[in-house]
Amino acid sequence: MGIAVSSWQLAKAVATQGELGVISGTAIDSVMARRLQDGDLSGETRRALAHFPDQEAVSQILKRFYVEGGKPVSRPYDDVPKLIVKPTLFAFQMLIVASFVEVWLAKEDHDGLVGMNILEKIQLAIPAQLYGAMLAGVDYILIGAGIPAQIPRLLNELSAGKSLTMKIDVEDTSDKFIINFDPKCIANVSYPIKRPDFLAIVSSHALVSYLNKDAETKPDGFVIEYHVAGGHNAPPRAKNSTDENGEAIYSDADIPNIEKVLASGSPFWLAGGFGTPEKLLDAQALGAQGIQVGSLFALCDESGFTQELRTQILQSLESDDVRITTDASASPTGFPFKVIEVQNSLSDDSLFNARVRKCDLGYLRTPFKREGGGIGYRCPGEPIATFEFKNGAHDEAIDSKCLCNALMADIGLGQLRPDGRRELPLITIGSDLEGSRQMLTKYPDGWSASQALNYLKMA
Numbered sequence: 001m002g003i004a005v006s007s008w009q010l011a012k013a014v015a016t017q018g019e020l021g022v023i024s025g026t027a028i029d030s031v032m033a034r035r036l037q038d039g040d041l042s043g044e045t046r047r048a049l050a051h052f053p054d055q056e057a058v059s060q061i062l063k064r065f066y067v068e069g070g071k072p073v074s075r076p077y078d079d080v081p082k083l084i085v086k087p088t089l090f091a092f093q094m095l096i097v098a099s100f101v102e103v104w105l106a107k108e109d110h111d112g113l114v115g116m117n118i119l120e121k122i123q124l125a126i127p128a129q130l131y132g133a134m135l136a137g138v139d140y141i142l143i144g145a146g147i148p149a150q151i152p153r154l155l156n157e158l159s160a161g162k163s164l165t166m167k168i169d170v171e172d173t174s175d176k177f178i179i180n181f182d183p184k185c186i187a188n189v190s191y192p193i194k195r196p197d198f199l200a201i202v203s204s205h206a207l208v209s210y211l212n213k214d215a216e217t218k219p220d221g222f223v224i225e226y227h228v229a230g231g232h233n234a235p236p237r238a239k240n241s242t243d244e245n246g247e248a249i250y251s252d253a254d255i256p257n258i259e260k261v262l263a264s265g266s267p268f269w270l271a272g273g274f275g276t277p278e279k280l281l282d283a284q285a286l287g288a289q290g291i292q293v294g295s296l297f298a299l300c301d302e303s304g305f306t307q308e309l310r311t312q313i314l315q316s317l318e319s320d321d322v323r324i325t326t327d328a329s330a331s332p333t334g335f336p337f338k339v340i341e342v343q344n345s346l347s348d349d350s351l352f353n354a355r356v357r358k359c360d361l362g363y364l365r366t367p368f369k370r371e372g373g374g375i376g377y378r379c380p381g382e383p384i385a386t387f388e389f390k391n392g393a394h395d396e397a398i399d400s401k402c403l404c405n406a407l408m409a410d411i412g413l414g415q416l417r418p419d420g421r422r423e424l425p426l427i428t429i430g431s432d433l434e435g436s437r438q439m440l441t442k443y444p445d446g447w448s449a450s451q452a453l454n455y456l457k458m459a
C-alpha cells in the first residue's frame with residue numbers, strides 16, 4: 001500500500017500471525033536511499049544489506065547514500081536515478097537491492113508468508129523489482145493498476161536466471177518498444193531461485209477471463225478489488241462518469257461478477273470494504289479464499305504513515321467529520337484515486353495550488369515518442385508548461401497532483417524545497433471504514449496489526 005505504508009514492519013507483523021503480509025514495492029529505491037541518508041539509526045537497512053549476495057553493489061549504494069548519524073535536517077535528500085528505458089547499472093541495482101531489503105526485513109526470523117505489491121503502471125521498474133524481491137525469497141507478487149499479462153513469464157525467466165525482455169507502453173506512436181533486463185547484473189547468485197506465486201489485482205471478471213486464456217499470462221490467483229478500496233481504483237465503465245466535483249461515479253456495471261470469477265476456477269480474494277468479520281464470512285461464502293484488507297491496516301500502529309497523520313485520521317473518524325472522495329484527476333496515472341481530506345495536506349486546494357510543481361522522483365512518468373525521434377518522459381504532475389511542451393494535454397495536467405512527493409511525505413520522508421518548505425502529504429484511504437470505526441470504539445488509542453487480525457477472525 002502506498003509508498004511504504006505497508007512497510008516491512010507491518011508486513012512482518014501480519015506474516016508472523018499466520019496471514020500474508022504484503023510490502024509495498026512502489027518507489028522503494030527512494031525509500032531506502034532516504035532511510036540511509038537519515039542515518040539508518042536503527043541499523044535495520046544495513047543489517048539486511050549485509051545479506052545481499054553482491055556486496056560490491058551494496059558498497060556503491062552505501063557510498064552514495066549512507067550518512068552516518070543522519071544528514072542535517074536542513075539539507076534536502078539526494079535523489080535516486082529516475083526510471084528510464086535504458087538505465088545505468090547503478091539504477092538497476094538500487095531497485096533490486098531496495099526490494100531485497102524490504103522483503104528480507106519483512107521475512108526475518110519467522111516462517112510466515114510475505115508478498116510484494118507493485119504497480120503495473122510503473123513498468124520500467126518491474127523486472128528489477130521482481131528480481132530483488134525474489135532474491136529475498138518473496139512468496140507472492142501482487143500487481144494491479146494495469147493489465148499484468150507479462151508477469152508470469154517474467155517470474156519464470158527470473159527464477160531460471162535468464163536475461164529477459166518486457167514490452168512497454170510508449171505513447172504517441174504505434175511502434176513497439178521493449179526493455180531488457182539481465183539478472184547477471186547481480187553477482188554471486190545461484191539458480192534456480194524460488195518463483196513466487198503471482199496474484200493479479202483486477203476489478204472485473206472480464207480481466208480474469210482475459211488473463212486466464214493463455215498459460216503465459218495466467219496468474220496463480222486474483223485479488224478482486226471493489227471501487228470502495230483505498231489507493232487507485234479502476235475507472236468507471238460508463239462514459240462521462242465524472243461529476244461536477246471531479247469525482248468518479250460508479251454504477252452497478254462496476255460491481256465484479258463473483259459467480260463468473262468463481263467459475264474461472266482460479267483462487268481469489270476479495271478487497272475493498274471487506275475489512276470486518278462479517279464481510280470476511282461473506283467473502284468466504286462467495287467462494288473466496290479470503291480477503292485483502294488495506295485501510296484497517298494502514299491505520300494500525302505498524303503502518304508507515306507518520307504518527308501525526310494517523311492520529312489526525314483517527315480523530316476525524318471519531319468525530320465523524322471525515323470526507324473521502326474518489327478523485328478522478330488527482331493521480332498522474334489517470335486512474336481514480338481515493339483521497340481523504342486531512343488538514344495541512346494536498347487535499348486542501350489552496351495548499352495544492354501553492355505548491356511549486358516539480359517532478360523530481362518521476363515514477364509516474366510515461367515514456368512517449370518525441371517528434372524528432374527518441375523517447376521522452378512526461379508526467380501530468382510536472383510543471384504544466386513542461387508537460388505541454390512534451391505534447392501533454394493541458395486538461396490532463398491541471399488537477400494532477402505529484403503523488404510521488406506527497407506519498408513520500410505521508411511516511412515522514414518528504415523532500416525539503418529551496419524555499420524552506422517541505423513537501424506536503426496526500427492521504428489515500430478506502431471509503432468503507434466500518435471496520436476501522438469498530439476498532440476505534442474498541443481501541444480509542446489505536447490498534448496493532450495483531451489486534452486487527454484478531455478482530456477480523458472473531459466471527
Ligand SMILES: Cc1cc2nc3c(=O)[nH]c(=O)nc-3n(C[C@H](O)[C@H](O)[C@H](O)COP(=O)(O)O)c2cc1C
Nearest residue numbers: 001002144229230231271272273293294295298430
Ligand atoms: C493507504 C493505502 C495505500 C494503498 N496503496 C496501494 C498500492 O500501492 N497498490 C495496490 O495495489 N493497492 C493499494 N491499496 C489498496 C489495498 O491494497 C487494498 O486492496 C484495499 O485497501 C482494500 O480495500 P479497503 O481499503 O477497503 O480495505 C492501498 C490502500 C490504502 C488504504
